[in-house]
Amino acid sequence: MNDAPQSDALHALLDLLDLEPIEQDIFRGRSRASVVPRVFGGQVAAQALVAAGRTVPADRPPHSLHAYFLRPGDPGAPIVYTVDRIRDGRSFTTRRVVAVQHGKPIFHLTASFHAYEEAALEHQEPMPAAPDPLTLPTQAEMLPRYADRFREPDMVQRLLEARDAVDLRYVEEPPFGSAGTARAPRSQVWFRTDGKLDGPKDLPLLHICLVTYVSDMTLLDSVLLAHGRGGWAVGDVVGASLDHAMWFHRPLRADEWLLYDQESPTAGGGRGLGTGRIFTADGRLAVSVVQEGVVRVPRED
Secondary structure (H helix, E strand, C coil): CCCCCCCHHHHHHHHHHCCEEEECCEEEECCCCCCCCCCCHHHHHHHHHHHHHCCCCCCCCEEEEEEEECCCCCCCCCEEEEEEEEEECCCEEEEEEEEEECCEEEEEEEEEEECCCCCCCCCCCCCCCCCCHHHCCCHHHHHHHHHHHCCCCCHHHHHHHHCCCEEEEECCCCHHHCCCCCCCCEEEEEEEECCCCCHHHCCHHHHHHHHHHHHCCCCCHHHHHCCCCCCCCCCCCEEEEEEEEEEECCCCCCCCCEEEEEEEEEEECCEEEEEEEEEECCCCEEEEEEEEEEEECCCCC
16 A cells, blocks of 8 residues: 655646646646657547546546547647537546647547446456566666666656656566567556645545546557567657556555556557556556557668
């Protein structure tokens, strides 16, 4: 159980997800530092889901989302989220959200909400084997080992700052640690928030939004592993998220350990596909994730 107090970084992330209402079904959000000079995709996805959830009863959490990244976000400008109430049904609620900056849409999300039901029919794939997360190095312990491999000298610090609200631990060597050696396109990370969620913010919607935030951090890494590429901060690979889909199967807590099992079934045509399954520590399949992204290597003239 995670009994640690919330870190300052987690407080800052929770504030980031606490959108400002500026009109009915219209919200405004801020951005935080990212590894690249654009808004982190997981942030805009999580904020859009917060905006959608603000218009839905609290006892009806999201069960799926489908999103497209349309333009790079400007981290120095606010993001306006407009929610369209598509449907309010007896069992399901549907919302559409458009995120706008500088008068242009940068992100589009459709989310569906459904009160969790006890079902007579239920099955799941078994949880894959993985070591205890507490036996694995933290980001602060691991990243400095690879400082000489990054293109930019401050990349270790930038990665630590971008992920400081999350305790994220790689099961195997990350892509930037295995550059030049191709291996199976599969990776695993354990993650949880850096501190426990409690009080009035301990809501199912917030836990799901935090998992959405983290889901974009490592999913396309598995594409690079198949080709021995070192990652987005190492070597010559250019990448960006194109679309993102998630299905929330069972209740979860973002402040308890979750295993993110990821793989890439295919890459080609300048795009790579990543799929992921997120399991609770006791073996329940909680989330399925699919994302396609741009994966390019500049051609030599």
